[in-house]
Amino acid sequence: MNKLLIAIFLSFIGGIGLWNVMAEDVSFSKQENRILSPLPTFTASNFFSGDYTKEFEEYISDQFVWKKFWTGMKAHTERVALKQENNGIYFGKNGYLLEEFEKPEEQFQSNLNSIHSFTNKAEDITSYLLLAPTSVEIYKEKLPLYAASYSEKEVIDLAKKQLSGTLSFIDVYNTLLSKKNEQIYFRTDHHWTMRGAFYAYEVAAKAMGLTPFGLDDFSIDMVSKDFYGTYYSKANLQDIKPDQIEVFQPKFDVTYTVQYENGERSNTLYNWDYLSEKDQYALFLSGNHSLVKIQSTIQNGRKLAVIKDSYAHAFIPFLANHYEEIHVLDLRYYHMNIHEYLKNNEIHEALFLYNVANFSKDTNLIWLQH
Amino acid sequence: MVFSSLLFLFSFLPLTLIVYFISPRILKTTVLLLVSLVFYAWGEPVYIGLMIFSAVIDYFHGLFIHKYRMSKPLKAKLFLVSSLLINIGLLSFFKYADFLIENINLLIGTEWMPLELPLPIGISFYTFQTMSYSIDVYRGRLLPQKNPISFAMYVSFFPQLVAGPIVRYENMAEELNNKRRFNVAQFADGVKIFIIGLGKKVLLANNIGLLWSQIQSQDLNELTVMTAWLGIIAFAFQLYFDFSGYSDMAVGLGRMFGFNFPRNFYYPYISKSVTEFWRRWHITLGSWFRDYVYFPMGGSKKGKFITYRNLFMVWGLTGLWHGASWNFVLWGLYFGLIIAIEKAGWLKIIRKLHPIFQHGYLILCILIGWVLFVFEDYSVGLGYLKIMFGFSNNSLWDAAFLYHFYTNFILLLLVVVGSTPVMEKIPHSVKDKQKIAIKLVLPLCYLIILCLSTAYLVDESYNPFLYFRF
Structure with a gap:
């Protein structure tokens, strides 16, 4: 037994060690959606500062072989041990992965203040705020037994109460709750689906003085059956079934010109290239951009600015059928003066669209206070 | 570097084992000294000087204490006290200086600035080890180590360096002085x-x-x-x-x-x-x-x-x-x-x-x-x-x-x-007939622990950067 054990041990640490050396380095991890550490270069100064050794350790762990196998093994061990979560993602019922909504701290209030100071200053602008709940709120009953998640309704209602006087608050909560039997959220991702966005759009349209199109006006295509979202990447449970992605395309006649801040142009609201990538949700409006300008063939002169997180990406395609121009601004990347931007582009309507979990933590709304 | 890290398990340890076992017997202690210094320098490139200083000081103190122990007891005692003072001094300076400053400030209202020195890794352990060495030499329980490489290796040996156990010199003396033979068991x-x-x-x-x-x-x-x-x-x-x-x-x-x-x-x-x-x-x-x-x-x-x-x-x-x-x-x-x-x-x-x-x-x-x-x-x-x-x-x-x-x-x-000895007893309590099964099952258990530990360590470094990339 001793010799067998020694052989196992030495070939395990030696074999994997050798494999790590032989395996080619990867610069970007799709699963983790981040750039992996490269092999650091040795200099006396970074050695004595301790940076070299730190970077080298990051390099070794980032480039470790069979990462998916190991993290999967950990996730499944956790589940066998009755753990109901992994890396902060709950293992919900019916294959749902859910993320706890934590009680908001000061950032939430300061974001409300930012919006308030924006509406105070922008008197000639009609502002709307839509705070979408996330899946954990709508599918509370799918949480593991006794698992905690703070009430998003309470937080949405608080925002509504504070800001109703200064802007028009679009409350989609009850509507989404009533449609929960449909696929309005992804099971494996933190976003809503385009169907969820559609029901929110029906509510929003009324608040914004638009006549919404109905379900019948769209042809609904299933464009993907193998979408594994961000929750999946964190939870690492490999037996979770993938999500499907629906896209609602108008049956009526309308075309768009989409212009991105990097000069790219397109005549569709979707970037189908992302269907072959890990993050398929990025097909909506081609993922994250600081500034996107959408012009449509609806010639009514109406212009709208959308200040948003990525929940807006599946939502904006519906609004694009009502506005001649939509300017989509992402405060995480767009740090210029918004008031000037609206003035220069003669925009008189602004929609803030965030999911409540992101809204209560996002530190970029401060850019509204130019 | 800690033992429970991917770097140690899959790079440092295999390399150390290879270098140790292929080097000729006469160099083995030197090899262990060198890898220990690398191990220490990995986390504490600056404080390595401190540990070497401590080893050199105690090496000479040991020799002098032994030399005068019989002939000039007072001189031996002086060397012992000097060794203890240096070790306690090092430990106090790096570990307790700020604690002392804070309390003095509090007590008499001074406003001395804390030094905010990072604690050198393992200092609580290696100073205790070397103090026990000096005392034991003084008490005549030990002969001092004459070979500076062996002594430095005792002070800096990487397995017990970071978090103990506090290994007394007598626990390592025999193996340090005699040739260690490889023994499968x-x-x-x-x-x-x-x-x-x-x-x-x-x-x-x-x-x-x-x-x-x-x-x-x-x-x-x-x-x-x-x-x-x-x-x-x-x-x-x-x-x-x-x-x-x-x-x-x-x-x-x-x-x-x-x-x-x-x-x-x-x-x-x-x-x-x-x-x-x-x-x-x-x-x-x-x-x-x-x-x-x-x-x-x-x-x-x-x-x-x-x-x-x-x-x-x-x-x-x-x-x-x-x-x-x-x-x-x-x-x-x-x-x-x-x-x-x-x-x-x-x-x-x-x-x-x-x-x-x-x-x-x-x-x-x-x-x-x-x-x-x-x-x-x-x-x-x-x-x-x-x-x-x-x-x-x-x-x-x-x-x-x-x-x-x-x-x-x-x-x-x-x-x-x-937390109980149950698991340790199981392999000893099986009947002879089942011994063969145990021989196969046990290595498998060890392999599973290794695999799971690796999986948990890899997962620690698995940082999906997703939340703010909506």
């Missing part, structure tokens, strides 16, 4: 102890520690009574498996290179009294204080007053050794007090109780001790104790407690069983 023992230690640290300590850190981060006002108990129990197991796992890995590595380090933990949580607990917990520290502080001050042989004075002295120091903060001193004195009470007759009384009460008594004492230990601000610790014992208006339990409890139930079972 010894190496295999090392592998076993190392893997068990790795599993204790990575699978048990880290995970039960997660429970503690979740509970600790809760607002004290919202903490329920049951959650408070669960939290400190989780901490008790985290500390035990962390520390003893690390000691096991050190002992295991020592065996792989042919050294037999003393065992540092012997199932402390199965004790039936606090006195017994401290004979099983961090054994090498306890025996160090016993042999080099308690006994020299007269131990328990000079009357009651001196006995208890010595007792409290040792326990205050033991507390202080654990960290430069008053709560550690308080924690040490707390145990000093209990041990004094046990010594004064309480032990005889509880011995007559049913074992269940003895265990219950011990566990209660230990858990209260850990509350004192874990909260640096002892007013928070007292608040926590109040919640545990119902002297607050906090509720008994809530949904969060139930969630913590059932999702950690298996883990709690494992740590409870792992």
Whole structure:
């Protein structure tokens, strides 16, 4: 037994060690959606500062072989041990992965203040705020037994109460709750689906003085059956079934010109290239951009600015059928003066669209206070 | 570098083993010295000078103490005192200077700036090792090591460098001076102890520690009574498996290179009294204080007053050794007090109780001790104790407690069983017929622990960067 054990041990640490050396380095991890550490270069100064050794350790762990196998093994061990979560993602019922909504701290209030100071200053602008709940709120009953998640309704209602006087608050909560039997959220991702966005759009349209199109006006295509979202990447449970992605395309006649801040142009609201990538949700409006300008063939002169997180990406395609121009601004990347931007582009309507979990933590709304 | 890291397991250790076993016998000690220096320099490139300084100083002190021991006892004593002063000085300067400054500021209103020096890794351990060496040479229990490489290797040997055990020179002397022969059984023992230690640290300590850190981060006002108990129990197991796992890995590595380090933990949580607990917990520290502080001050042989004075002295120091903060001193004195009470007759009384009460008594004492230990601000610790014992208006339990409890139930079972000698006994208790099965099953168990530990370590570095990339 001793010799067998020694052989196992030495070939395990030696074999994997050798494999790590032989395996080619990867610069970007799709699963983790981040750039992996490269092999650091040795200099006396970074050695004595301790940076070299730190970077080298990051390099070794980032480039470790069979990462998916190991993290999967950990996730499944956790589940066998009755753990109901992994890396902060709950293992919900019916294959749902859910993320706890934590009680908001000061950032939430300061974001409300930012919006308030924006509406105070922008008197000639009609502002709307839509705070979408996330899946954990709508599918509370799918949480593991006794698992905690703070009430998003309470937080949405608080925002509504504070800001109703200064802007028009679009409350989609009850509507989404009533449609929960449909696929309005992804099971494996933190976003809503385009169907969820559609029901929110029906509510929003009324608040914004638009006549919404109905379900019948769209042809609904299933464009993907193998979408594994961000929750999946964190939870690492490999037996979770993938999500499907629906896209609602108008049956009526309308075309768009989409212009991105990097000069790219397109005549569709979707970037189908992302269907072959890990993050398929990025097909909506081609993922994250600081500034996107959408012009449509609806010639009514109406212009709208959308200040948003990525929940807006599946939502904006519906609004694009009502506005001649939509300017989509992402405060995480767009740090210029918004008031000037609206003035220069003669925009008189602004929609803030965030999911409540992101809204209560996002530190970029401060850019509204130019 | 820590043993429970991918870097150590899959780069440093395999390379070290290869270099060690292919180098000629005469160079093996030198090789171990060099890899130890690399190991130390990896985390502390600057403080390596300090350790080398300490080794050189103690090497010469050892020689001089021995030289004058018989002929000029006073001179020998001077060298001993000088060695102790240098070691204690180093330790005090790096570990306790800021503590001292803060207290002086507080006491007489000065405004001295704290030095904010980072604590050199392992300094609490290697200074204690070298002090024991000088004292033992002075007492004539040891011959000094004449070979500077061997001595430097003893001081800096990487397995016990970071977190003990405190290995006395006598534990390594024979292996250092004679040729170590490779012995399959010894190496295999090392592998076993190392893997068990790795599993204790990575699978048990880290995970039960997660429970503690979740509970600790809760607002004290919202903490329920049951959650408070669960939290400190989780901490008790985290500390035990962390520390003893690390000691096991050190002992295991020592065996792989042919050294037999003393065992540092012997199932402390199965004790039936606090006195017994401290004979099983961090054994090498306890025996160090016993042999080099308690006994020299007269131990328990000079009357009651001196006995208890010595007792409290040792326990205050033991507390202080654990960290430069008053709560550690308080924690040490707390145990000093209990041990004094046990010594004064309480032990005889509880011995007559049913074992269940003895265990219950011990566990209660230990858990209260850990509350004192874990909260640096002892007013928070007292608040926590109040919640545990119902002297607050906090509720008994809530949904969060139930969630913590059932999702950690298996883990709690494992740590409870792992704190008893049950697992160690199983392989010895099987009948001969089943021996062959055990021979195959055991290596498989070790392999599973290795795989799972690797999986958990890889997962630690797995950082999906997703949340803010909507």
